[in-house]
Amino acid sequence: MGIEAPWQRLPPDLAAAMRPRFEDTVRDIADAVTAASPAFRGISDPKFSRDVMTAVTVALERFLDLAGTASPALPPETREVFLGLGAAEAREERGPEVLLAAFRTAARLMMRACGEALAQLRPVSAAELIDLSDAITAFVDELSAGSTEGYSRQLREQAGEGDRLRRQFAELLLRGGAAESVVREAAARIGWAFPDTVVPVLLPPDQARDARFRFGASGIVVERDRDALLLLQSAARASSAGRHAVIGPSLEWARTPEAVRLTELTAELRGSSPEPVFVEDHLATLALRGEPGALAVLRAQRLAPLDSLRPSQRERLLTTLHSWLRHWGARNEVAAELFVHPQTVSYRLKLLRDLLGESLDDPGARFELLLVLAAGGVGASSRVR
Numbered sequence: 001m002g003i004e005a006p007w008q009r010l011p012p013d014l015a016a017a018m019r020p021r022f023e024d025t026v027r028d029i030a031d032a033v034t035a036a037s038p039a040f041r042g043i044s045d046p047k048f049s050r051d052v053m054t055a056v057t058v059a060l061e062r063f064l065d066l067a068g069t070a071s072p073a074l075p076p077e078t079r080e081v082f083l084g085l086g087a088a089e090a091r092e093e094r095g096p097e098v099l100l101a102a103f104r105t106a107a108r109l110m111m112r113a114c115g116e117a118l119a120q121l122r123p124v125s126a127a128e129l130i131d132l133s134d135a136i137t138a139f140v141d142e143l144s145a146g147s148t149e150g151y152s153r154q155l156r157e158q159a160g161e162g163d164r165l166r167r168q169f170a171e172l173l174l175r176g177g178a179a180e181s182v183v184r185e186a187a188a189r190i191g192w193a194f195p196d197t198v199v200p201v202l203l204p205p206d207q208a209r210d211a212r213f214r215f216g217a218s219g220i221v222v223e224r225d226r227d228a229l230l231l232l233q234s235a236a237r238a239s240s241a242g243r244h245a246v247i248g249p250s251l252e253w254a255r256t257p258e259a260v261r262l263t264e265l266t267a268e269l270r271g272s273s274p275e276p277v278f279v280e281d282h283l284a285t286l287a288l289r290g291e292p293g294a295l296a297v298l299r300a301q302r303l304a305p306l307d308s309l310r311p312s313q314r315e316r317l318l319t320t321l322h323s324w325l326r327h328w329g330a331r332n333e334v335a336a337e338l339f340v341h342p343q344t345v346s347y348r349l350k351l352l353r354d355l356l357g358e359s360l361d362d363p364g365a366r367f368e369l370l371l372v373l374a375a376g377g378v379g380a381s382s383r384v385r
Helices: 014-036 046-066 076-091 096-121 126-175 180-189 205-218 253-267 279-288 292-306 311-326 331-338 342-361 363-377
Strands: 197-203 219-223 228-232
Touching: 014 046, 014 096, 046 076, 046 096, 046 126, 076 096, 076 126, 096 126, 126 180, 126 219, 126 228, 126 253, 197 205, 197 253, 205 219, 205 228, 253 279, 253 292, 279 292, 279 363, 292 311, 292 342, 292 363, 311 331, 311 342, 311 363, 331 342, 342 363
Parallel strands: none
Antiparallel strands: 197 228, 219 228
C-alpha cells in the first residue's frame, strides 16, 4: 500500500468554504510576504507585485484542487511557475532564504484563512485542524523544493555563461590584436575593470581548481595540455599564487601574448624547487639568449626612473651611465670619452644616483643596466606601452 498524501485527509468542503474569500486571501498573503521581507519591501517594480500575486494565486488554487485527492502536489505547469520563481530570485542575486521565509509566512496565513473559512460553515474538530496543518506544511515544502531547484538551476546556468564569457575574454587577451573597445566590453561582461595590465601565472594542471577557488572573479584560469594559465590584474595578488608557480611580468593588456611567452620561457629555466619563480629575476638570462621581449621588459624596468626627464637630459645621462659602467666608474676615462670635464661627470652621476638609487651599487643591477644600454637602450624610450 502506498503512502497516503497529506491532502487526502482534507475535508471535502474546504474548497467550497474558501472560494468566496479566495481573492481576499490571495491579496492578504501577497501583501504579507512582501511586507515581511526587507529584500522585497524595497522593490517598486510593478512586475514584481504581479509575479507575487500570480504565484500565490497558482499555489492556493492548486492546494484547494488537491483536497481529498491523492494527486501529486505539483503538476508540470504548476511546478514551472515555482521553478521560474526560484530562478528569478537567483537572477536578482537574492539569497534562497528570502524566498523560503516568504513561504513560511504564506503557510501561516493559509492555515489561518482555511481554518476560519471552515469555522464559518460548521464546527471544526481538532483532528481536522491537525490534518489541515499537515497538508499545508507538506504542500509548501513542495513549493519550496521547486523554487530551490529553480534557484540552483539558474545559478548553474549563470556559472556556465560566466565561464564562457571568461574564456572568451581570455582568448581575446591571449590571441592579441583586439581593439580596445572590444576588450573593454568583454572585461565589463565578466565584472573586470578595464585591465591596464595583466599578469600571467603558470601553474601545474592539478592546481587549476584551487586557483579558481582562491582567486574567484579576480582571476581567469585557462587549462592547457601541460599546465594551467592564470591571468590576474594585480602583481601583488600573483605573489600568492602558490607552490610551483611561475609568475610573469606585469605588462599592458595588449602585450599579454608577450608576457605569457616570457613566462613559458622562464618555466623552462626553473629547477626542482617548489618555491614560486618570478620572470623578473630571469630577464637578463632570457635577454642573453636572444629573447627581444625580455630585453624590452628589462629596459623598461631599469630605465623607468629616467622617463620623466626631458629627452635631451635623459640622453646625456644614459650616455654618461653607459660610459661609466664600461669604464668601471673611472671618472677621468668617462670624461675623456665624452669630451666633458670630470666635474661634469660627477654632477651627472649624482643625478643618476638620485634617480637610480642603490641599484648603481648592486653588481646584478649594474650588469642589467649595461646589458640594456649596450643593446640599444641609450636614447631609447623605456616606457612599456
